[in-house]
Amino acid sequence: MTSRKTQAKRREFIKLTAAGTVGAAAIAACAPTAAPTAAPAKPAEAPKPTEAPKAAVPEPTKPAAAAPAPAPTAASAKPAATSAPAAAAAQPSGLKAIPRNRTLKVVHGGTESKHKDCDIWNPYVTGGTHQAQQGILFEPLAFYSVFIDKEILWLASGYEYSSDMKQLTIKTRPGITWTDGAPFSAEDVAYTLTTLKELGPKVKWGIDVQQVVESATATDANTVVVKFKTPNPRFFDLLTYKNDIGVYIVPKHVFSGQDWTSFKNYDPAKGWPVSTGPWKVAFSAPEQKIIDRKDSWWADKAGLAKLPRVERIINIPFVSDQPTAQALISNEVDFSYGLQPSTFPTIFAQNPKVITWTGQKPPYGNVDWWPISLWLNNTKAPFDDPEMRWAVSYYMDRQTLVEVGWAGASSISKFPFPTYPALNPYVESIKDLLQKYPTDLYDPKKGDEIMTKKGYKKDNAGMWVDSKGARIKVEVMGSGSSGTALGPVVGELLKRAGFDAAYSQPPDASTRFANGEYQAMISGHGGSIRDPYNTLRLYQSVSATVTGGLVNNAKFKNADYDKIVDEIAMTPMTDKAKLTELFRKAMEIWLPNLPDVQLTEFHHRIPMNTTYWKNWPTAENPYCVPASWLLTYAIWLWTIDPTQ
Template structure:
C-alpha cells in the first residue's frame, strides 16, 4: 500500500524543510499564547522556558534526522500530530469551557430531569417558543400562531430554512412527532403534562400544523416551549430513554454535538444555523466535569475554564477581587428540602416530622454554608407567583421539638432517644455529587443531635443514589433540590399517584385540590387553590422544606454579552461572545 500523500511529501528534503520553516513559529508560540489566558506572569515564564527548550530541541533533532529517509514518515506524523493539538488549542480558546459537578445523565431533552442535562441540551435543541431577554415568551422555531375563538384550536406556522445538524430540513412532521412522543405512554416520561393539555396534533403543510386542546387555554404558548426532536432519527416511530440518540443527539440549535468522552462533552458551532452568527460568537462549548468545587474555583482562577455555573459562597470574595472574572447573580425557582420516606413508620407520625423541622435553624445553616437565599415555608420558591407569603416559615424551637418527640413516645437515654429498645436513628442517603455541601450536612446532623436524633450518613455514586431513592425507595431521609420551570407543577410530587412522589406521601385533601386545580382555567381560582395547598403542605410537612438560594455564576471577563435564564441557563448562548484579551 502506498504511503499517504503527506508522508510522500516528507520523503523530499525541500518540502520537509519548508514544513519546518512554516511550522516552527506556531510550535514555539501557539501554546504560549494559549497559556497566557488569565495566568500569573511567573507561571507563564516558567512554563515558557521549559516548553521552548524542549520543543526547540525536538525540532532540531528532527531536522538532523532528515538525512535518514526511514525517519521521514515519523517526522511528518509528529508534525501533523502537534499541528492538530495546536488547532485544538485555537478551538478551545474561542469556545466556552464550563464545568459541572458531574456529567449529564442524558442528551435527549425529553429525559433531561437533572439540571446538568437541561443546561447542555439548551445549546443543541430548540422549541417552538422561547423567551426574550426580558423573560417574555418569544417565537423560536415558530413564526406565527392563531388561536380559535373557543380557545381550543391553535394553528402554527414554522420557520423556513431551518436545518437539523445532519443537514435534513426541519418540518412540521418533526413537531407532530415530538408531541405524539411526549403524549405516548411508551415514551415513559415521568411527567406527561402534554397528555393533559393536547388532544391531537396534525400536519397542515410542510411548515404548518394544528393543535387541538382538551380544554380552553388562555396562554397556550407557555405549554409549547419543549424541545423538538428530529423524526427521521427515530425510524421505528417511538422514543426510548436507552436509545443511542441520548448519547449522540441531533438538534437545530446553535451548537452541534461532536463527542462525549468520559467527563468531557464537546459541542461545535453549527455553521448553517438559522441565526446569523456574529464575528465574535462562540466557536464551541466544552463541558468538563469537575466534582470538587474548590478545584473548580482554582481552575477558573488560572484560566483552565471560562465558567462555573454556581459558585460556592466561600469562593465569592475570591472572584470579587479578580479583574479577569465577573460574577453574575441570577434567581431560580429551585428549592431545597429533606425528603422523608413515609413508608417508614417513624415518619407517619406528624409529631416526629414537625419536631425534626423545629430542630433545624435553617437561616444559620444556609448563611454559614450556602450564602444568600430565603428560608421557605412550603413547596415553592419565593420567586414563584404561587408562593403564599401569608404562611410563615417555622423558626427553630428546641423546647417544642423535644416536647413533641416525648408525646410521640420517645425517651432520652444517654443523649439519644429510644422507644423501648429501639433507637431513633435516621439513615440520611446522599449523592456524592453533593459532597461540596458536606459542611451543611454536618450542620444538619449536629442540630438534630441536640434533640436526641441520631443521623447516619451514607454517600453513594449518583446513579446508585437515584436507583436507591427513586426506584427502590430504600431510604429514610435524603437531601434533594427541585428545579421548577414555568410549567412545573407540584402535582407529580404530592399527589398520592404522582410520578415523582417517591416519598409515598398520601393526603386526600391534597389529592382533591390538585385534581381541581388541573381543571380550572381561571387564573384567580388557580392561584387561590395553590395558596391553600401551600398552607396544607406547610402544616403537614411531607418534606422538611429548607430554602431557595440566590445563585452566582463566575464567568471569565473575555466572555461578553452574557444573559442567564433562571431555568434554561444557556438559552441565550447564541448571542454570547468571546473576545481576545485587551
C-alpha cells in the same frame, strides 16, 4: 467574602459539637479558603484580536504564575485532582483558526475527566442529555426566561388552545432550514410528538406526551394540530425550554426509521447532527468538544437575535474545583461548572475579572429551581404523624445550615418553591398562612412541647425515648453537594434535639429514596417555575386527571389535596386569579401536614470570566440563567459580547 460573623458561628458550632461529630467533611466544606501565600499573579494577557490560537485547548503545564488555588472542598461531588481541567490537546487538523477573543472556553461535563458521551448527539438516546451541549443544537418552539418572567416564541410564531382546552394549534415560522438544507416544518413537530407518544417510557418526555396526546398532525407546512385525551391547558409549557424542561424537536428526515433509544445522531461524513441553530459540531472527542458557529442563521435574518459573536465553543471536561480555579485565574477558560463557596475568594484575589451572578459577593450564584428539604417518609413511624414532622422542623436551625453548611453562601427556604418572579405573587398571597405555620422557625422549645405531648421523655443522656425506653433512631441519607454540605449539620442538629440520628451517603441513597425505602433524606427537587402546579403535583398521591408519572417522594396522601391539584391542572396558566385561589386551598392542607421539612435554597455558583467576554447574565442583567447545562444556554450565547 465570608463574613467574620459567619466564620465565628461556624467555629462555635464545630467547637460545641461533641467529639467532632459534624465530621471532617462538614468542616472542610465550610472552611474559609486560605489566603494566597504569594502576591496575586497578573492574569494572562489577552491576545490581540488578529492573533489565532496555537491550540484548541490551553497547554496545562504552562499556566500563568499564581498562588495555589484552593483545594477542593469535601462538599464537592467531584474527585480531587491537580491537573488542568483537561489533558493537552492540539487543535484538530482541518479546523479553521479562530482567535482566542472569539473563542468561548467552557469547563463542564465529563466523567472521570473525559467526555465519555462524545459520540452521542441525540438527547433522547439512552445516555444522551441536553446538558452535554446538545441543547443548543435542538432549538425549541419557545424559550421561557425565569428571572424576567418572559416567554420567547422561537420555532413557533404563535399558538392557540380551543375553548375546551382539548386542542392546541401551533404555528411554526416559515423559511427555517436544517444544517443540510432540508426545510424545518410542522412535519418535524408532528413527527416528534407522534414518536414520543409511541415510545412512551422508553425515552425522555415520552410518558408525558403519551399520557395526554391523542394525535399530532401537520395540517400544512406551518401548522400543527395537537388533540388531547382530556383538557390540557399546559401542554405548550412542556414544549417550552426552561431550566431542564422542554421537548426537543428533531429533524424527521434524519430520525425517521431510527431507533431513538440507540441512535446516536453522530456521523460527521453525513453532516450529523443537523441543527436549525447557529451551531455545528466541528469535533468531538473525550478530551474536548468543539462547536463552531455557522456563518448565517435564520433568527438573525428574522431580527429575533443577532448572530452570536462567539465563533467557537470549546467544551473541556470538569475535573474538580482546584484545576478549574487555576484555569480561571490564568484566563485559560471563560466559564465553568459550579464551584464550592470557599473556592471563590482566592479566584477573585488572583483574577478580579472573574465574576458570578452576584458579582464577587455571596452567595456567588443564582437561585436554582431546586429548593432543598429534609424529606421524611410519611408512611413510616414516627414521621407518619404530621406533628412529629413539625417537631423536626422546629429543631432545624436553618441559619446554621446556611452559615455552616454553605459557608454563608445560601439562603433559607420557606416553601417548596424557588423564589422566582412568576411564583413570588402566589407565595405573597399566603403570608398569613406562613405566620400560622412558620416553616422556617427555629424553636426547640416548641419541638420539645410536641415530643412531650406525644409521650416521649428524655433519658439520662438527653435522648428522647418512648414508653418502653426505646430511643428514636433516625437514619438521615443524602447525596451530591447538598447532602455533603448539609447532611452532617442536620444530623448534629437532630442529635442535639434528642434523636439518635446518624448521617450517611450510601451509594444507593437515590434509589432507596425514589423507591420509598428511606426514613429521612436530604434532597432538592425541580418543579414549578411559572406557576405552582408542577411543585404541587409532587405531593399528589393519585390523580383523576393525569395518569401515571406522579413522583411523590414524601408518600404524602390527602384526597382533598389531590382534587384541588387536579383542578389547578385544568386551569389555564393565564387565569392567575383562579390559580391564586386554588393555591391557597392547596397550601391550607399542605402547611399543617408539612410533607417535608424545608431547609435552604440551592444556588448555581458559576464563575464567569470577563477577560474576553462581557454581558454575562447576572442579577443586575438577569436576561436568563447562566448555567450552560440548562436549556436557556442558547440565549446567553447569542447575547454575550467580546471585550475587544
